Amino acid sequence: xxxxxxxxxxxxxxxxxxxxxxxxxxxxxxxxxxxxxxxxxxxxxxxxxxxxxxxxxxxxxxxxxxxxxxxxxxxxxxxxxxxxxxxxxxxxxxxxxxxxxxxxxxxxxxxxxxxxxxxxxxxxxxxxxxxxxxxxxxxxxxxxxxxxxxxxxxxxxxxxxxxxxxxxxxxxxxxxxxxxxxxxxxxxxxxxxxxxxxxxxxxxxxxxxxxxxxxxxxxxxxxxxxxxxxxxxxxxxxxxxxxxxxxxxxxxxxxxxxxxxxxxxxxxxxxxxxxxxxxxxxxxxxxxxxxxxxxxxxxxxxxxxxxxxxxxxxxxxxxxxxxxxxxxxxxxxxxxxxxxxxxxxxxxxxxxxxxxxxxxxxxxxxxxxxxxxxxxxxxxxxxxxxxxxxxxxxxxxxxxxx
Amino acid sequence: xxxxxxxxxxxxxxxxxxxxxxxxxxxxxxxxxxxxxxxxxxxxxxxxxxxxxxxxxxxxxxxxxxxxxxxxxxxxxxxxxxxxxxxxxxxxxxxxxxxxxxxxxxxxxxxxxxxxxxxxxxxxxxxxxxxxxxxxxxxxxxxxxxxxxxxxxxxxxxxxxxxxxxxxxxxxxxxxxxxxxxxxxxxxxxxxxxxxxxxxxxxxxxxxxxxxxxxxxxxxxxxxxxxxxxxxxxxxxxxxxxxxxxxxxxxxxxxxxxxxxxxxxxxxxxxxxxxxxxxxxxxxxxxxxxxxxxxxxxxxxxxxxxxxxxxxxxxxxxxxxxxxxxxxxxxxxxxxxxxxxxxxxxxxxxxxxxxxxxxxxxxxxxxxxxxxxx
Ligand code: SF4
Ligand code: SF4
Numbered sequence: 010x011x012x013x014x015x016x017x018x019x020x021x022x023x024x025x026x027x028x029x030x031x032x033x034x035x036x037x038x039x040x041x042x043x044x045x046x047x048x049x050x051x052x053x054x055x056x057x058x059x060x061x062x063x064x065x066x067x068x069x070x071x072x073x074x075x076x077x078x079x080x081x082x083x084x085x086x087x088x089x090x091x092x093x094x095x096x097x098x099x100x101x102x103x104x105x106x107x108x109x110x111x112x113x114x115x116x117x118x119x120x121x122x123x124x125x126x127x128x129x130x131x132x133x134x135x136x137x138x139x140x141x142x143x144x145x146x147x148x149x150x151x152x153x154x155x156x157x158x159x160x161x162x163x164x165x166x167x168x169x170x171x172x173x174x175x176x177x178x179x180x181x182x183x184x185x186x187x188x189x190x191x192x193x194x195x196x197x198x199x200x201x202x203x204x205x206x207x208x209x210x211x212x213x214x215x216x217x218x219x220x221x222x223x224x225x226x227x228x229x230x231x232x233x234x235x236x237x238x239x240x241x242x243x244x245x246x247x248x249x250x251x252x253x254x255x256x257x258x259x260x261x262x263x264x265x266x267x268x269x270x271x272x273x274x275x276x277x278x279x280x281x282x283x284x285x286x287x288x289x290x291x292x293x294x295x296x297x298x299x300x301x302x303x304x305x306x307x308x309x310x311x312x313x314x315x316x317x318x319x320x321x322x323x324x325x326x327x328x329x330x331x332x333x334x335x336x337x338x339x340x341x342x343x344x345x346x347x348x349x350x351x352x353x354x355x356x357x358x359x360x361x362x363x364x365x366x367x368x369x370x371x372x373x374x375x376x377x378x379x380x381x382x383x384x385x386x387x388x389x390x391x392x393x394x395x396x397x398x399x400x401x402x403x404x405x406x407x408x409x410x411x
Numbered sequence: 412x413x414x415x416x417x418x419x420x421x422x423x424x425x426x427x428x429x430x431x432x433x434x435x436x437x438x439x440x441x442x443x444x445x446x447x448x449x450x451x452x453x454x455x456x457x458x459x460x461x462x463x464x465x466x467x468x469x470x471x472x473x474x475x476x477x478x479x480x481x482x483x484x485x486x487x488x489x490x491x492x493x494x495x496x497x498x499x500x501x502x503x504x505x506x507x508x509x510x511x512x513x514x515x516x517x518x519x520x521x522x523x524x525x526x527x528x529x530x531x532x533x534x535x536x537x538x539x540x541x542x543x544x545x546x547x548x549x550x551x552x553x554x555x556x557x558x559x560x561x562x563x564x565x566x567x568x569x570x571x572x573x574x575x576x577x578x579x580x581x582x583x584x585x586x587x588x589x590x591x592x593x594x595x596x597x598x599x600x601x602x603x604x605x606x607x608x609x610x611x612x613x614x615x616x617x618x619x620x621x622x623x624x625x626x627x628x629x630x631x632x633x634x635x636x637x638x639x640x641x642x643x644x645x646x647x648x649x650x651x652x653x654x655x656x657x658x659x660x661x662x663x664x665x666x667x668x669x670x671x672x673x674x675x676x677x678x679x680x681x682x683x684x685x686x687x688x689x690x691x692x693x694x695x696x697x698x699x700x701x702x703x704x705x706x707x708x709x710x711x712x713x714x715x716x717x718x719x720x721x722x723x724x725x726x727x728x729x730x731x732x733x734x735x736x737x738x739x740x741x742x743x744x745x746x747x748x749x750x751x752x753x754x755x756x757x758x759x760x761x762x763x764x765x766x767x768x769x770x771x772x773x774x775x776x777x778x779x780x781x782x783x784x785x
Binding site for chain 2: 085090129142145148163167351353357359364
């Protein structure tokens with residue numbers, strides 16, 4: 010993994026965030042999903058807490074397995090998303106790096122990543138007897154539409170009312186607009202940082218991006234988060250200027266599709282480093298990149314742009330759009346191949362992946378590989394099988410290697 | 412009494428050509444769940460609903476990973492195998508993540524149109540209603556493109572009456588079973604319900620009309636009292652499993668399958684109150700884990716449904732890899748345990764299922780219920 014000075018700052022930010030979440034008396038805790046319009050929660054003066062992010066932290070710190078087992082011991086089915094199972098486990102054992110999440114006062118979830126989160130948050134609402142607000146975002150089979158925007162905008166209005174009821178304070182639109190502006194600045198900086206990987210050699214890799222994603226997922230809409238991405242952008246830009254490579258002897262450049270295998274990030278990084286493979290692009294970190302420019306949103310209304318961005322997530326789009334995104338990334342980042350993580354936990358990301366691989370290869374002429382694993386459940390990862398698949402993949406990229 | 416229904420569900424795929432010819436209507440494949448079938452009929456089509464077939468999976472493996480449920484995999488398999496060539500199109504609801512994406516796969520592999528009907532999940536009721544209001548004419552337009560015929564107000568009213576009549580008859584069948592579960596075995600019962608997915612609705616109605624009085628007048632079967640169970644899951648299990656329940660002396664008194672009790676407990680669409688009735692079609696009746704119901708927790712009402720059925724225990728028959736169903740089971744089981752209602756869960760995997768392998772656990776469950784009844 011690339012050594013970045015920003016890493017220490019990010020760790021500190023995340024630690025402070027979880028510390029505040031565990032100790033705050035003024036701010037009501039609102040659990041949110043990663044695709045929820047968190048700007049409303051921040052603007053309402055509540056403190057958002059992301060169980061998905063916490064689950065990923067548990068896995069990256071190799072603490073997920075015991076949490077998964079604890080949840081399964083209480084009846085959670087291995088068929089459900091391992092983020093949810095990890096969350097149920099941390100709740101039972103008060104486990105993970107922060108010693109468990111603070112209990113929620115309310116829950117906000119959005120269906121733009123999956124419908125699974127509705128079931129997950131319903132279970133949390135049942136346990137803590139707290140209200141749940143679902144922002145339903147229709148799947149965009151054929152791109153962003155006016156009716157989808159109207160449906161979401163109407164729900165945003167209702168969300169403001171819901172949050173005002175939870176905090177006991179009127180919802181301030183001015184504050185929302187400030188938060189949205191900060192969020193847009195932050196995600197624009199994140200996009201520019203990711204776009205720096207178009208350079209050869211790539212200054213950082215997608216595996217680094219997976220690590221540095223935490224603040225933009227968790228704290229977007231705050232000045233500290235914007236400042237952090239400003240600093241990160243400058244640091245990565247400096248690396249590009251100095252031609253500092255993330256991967257020594259970069260020879261191949263690939264894309265990673267789907268969530269990472271959190272507890273194997275270092276393993277993948279070493280494997281790719283040893284073979285000169287820079288994972289220069291990924292679809293997942295882009296989910297929080299460039300929320301300042303929703304395709305199809307009309308006018309200059311920042312709330313409409315926000316709704317458009319949340320609706321237009323890669324994972325929430327029809328296959329034609331997904332193929333177009335993959336083809337664009339392959340071209341723009343001069344990639345020699347793509348890796349698709351068939352993620353047992355995440356059906357919305359993984360269903361249809363085999364077909365997408367064929368279509369993208371057909372259109373671009375670059376090879377793709379599908380590896381079977383799970384973002385948070387280490388029992389689904391088979392090292393030998395993965396090595397064999399990746400070795401063959403790297404060999405198939407040889408004719409395109411730089 | 413049930414031979415006709417068993418015949419209708421025995422090999423529905425081989426009868427599609429016949430059905431199309433006899434009805435003179437384009438056949439529209441319907442995936443799970445809650446799409447108003449009366450819309451298809453009003454648009455001049457004939458709906459045939461697929462809930463998962465027990466066929467070996469070979470082609471679907473290349474497109475849908477094994478961690479997807481057997482229902483979705485088998486629906487893809489029949490399409491890829493060309494067994495659904497008689498269909499003029501498919502309709503999909505946004506029931507779960509798998510189906511939303513399966514529709515995208517179908518768009519890539521099938522020459523036929525695949526209509527999408529998103530079921531709103533917004534907590535805000537105003538947004539939900541506004542969304543339904545906006546969607547109804549669009550979906551009807553899409554259907555018209557599929558069948559070549561617009562669903563007029565008159566056709567919608569006629570279809571609503573026909574399907575409403577069927578619903579009434581199906582509910583009566585449920586009532587008879589609840590009252591006398593011994594009389595109607597699980598295998599026969601679900602054949603009678605499922606047959607409606609593969610028959611012309613007019614004919615189906617006539618057959619149900621003939622069945623119900625015959626059942627009502629039938630004498631009570633002799634023999635000792637048998638334990639009553641409530642069956643729960645996304646989709647009713649294969650007929651071999653239902654037959655095994657009958658043979659082992661477990662009387663199914665009621666169920667909440669999406670292709671059973673959940674469907675039958677819902678009203679049908681009414682053109683007189685399009686938004687209100689569609690709202691009820693989707694969100695009233697037995698709660699479904701795939702649908703978010705603000706203010707209603709399925710776990711709170713589930714034990715009551717079991718009690719009302721006079722069931723002594725619950726048999727969960729979850730489909731492998733069905734996430735929405737799996738999420739709710741611990742809460743349901745816990746609520747049942749609080750009330751002293753025993754439950755057993757047996758995973759249904761259409762792809763590998765050997766019903767006889769369930770025998771020992773089912774016998775033990777039956778013995779437990781008998782013991783508790785003494
Ligand atoms: S990993 Fe996939 S299924 Fe799980 S919460 Fe995230 S988007 Fe949903
Ligand atoms: S069985 Fe479950 S996962 Fe499968 S299609 Fe039905 S709701 Fe979706």
